[in-house]
Amino acid sequence: MSSTTTPKVSRQDIRKIIFDNFNDTDYRFSNDEILGYLNEMDRYKAANLDVLDFEDVLLEMEESGFLRPIAQNFNTRYYKIMTELETKTCKDCNTVSWFAEAEEPKLCPQCRSKNMA
Numbered sequence: 713m714s715s716t717t718t719p720k721v722s723r724q725d726i727r728k729i730i731f732d733n734f735n736d737t738d739y740r741f742s743n744d745e746i747l748g749y750l751n752e753m754d755r756y757k758a759a760n761l762d763v764l765d766f767e768d769v770l771l772e773m774e775e776s777g778f779l780r781p782i783a784q785n786f787n788t789r790y791y792k793i794m795t796e797l798e799t800k801t802c803k804d805c806n807t808v809s810w811f812a813e814a815e816e817p818k819l820c821p822q823c824r825s826k827n828m829a
C-alpha cells in the first residue's frame with residue numbers, strides 16, 4: 713500500500729544512519745536521534761525536518777520485523793533493532809543497501825532486483 717509513496721526522507725539514508733550508529737540489538741535509540749543525524753546531512757539542511765517526516769519509513773521497518781518500538785513519549789519514539797543490519801550489494805546495479813535478516817524479500821532499492829549479496 714505504501715510502496716508507491718515517496719517519503720520526504722530517503723529510506724536508504726535512515727538505514728545508513730542506523731547501520732552506522734545503532735547497529736547493535738542492545739542499543740536503544742529514538743527517532744529524535746535519527747533526526748539529529750539527518751540534520752547533519754547536506755541534503756536535509758534546508759528541509760527543516762520533523763520526526764513526523766519519516767514516521768512512515770520507521771513504520772515500514774516495524775512492519776518488516778526490523779524495528780521494535782519499545783517506548784513513546786509524545787512524538788519521541790524509542791526503538792531497538794530485532795537483528796543487526798548487514799551490508800548487501802546489488803549484483804545487477806551495484807547499489808549498496810542494508811538489510812535485517814528478518815526482512816524478506818531483500819529488494820534492491822534502486823532496481824528492485826532480488827539479486828542482493
Ligand SMILES: [Zn+2]
Pocket residue numbers: 802803804805806807820821822823824825
Ligand atoms: Zn539493483
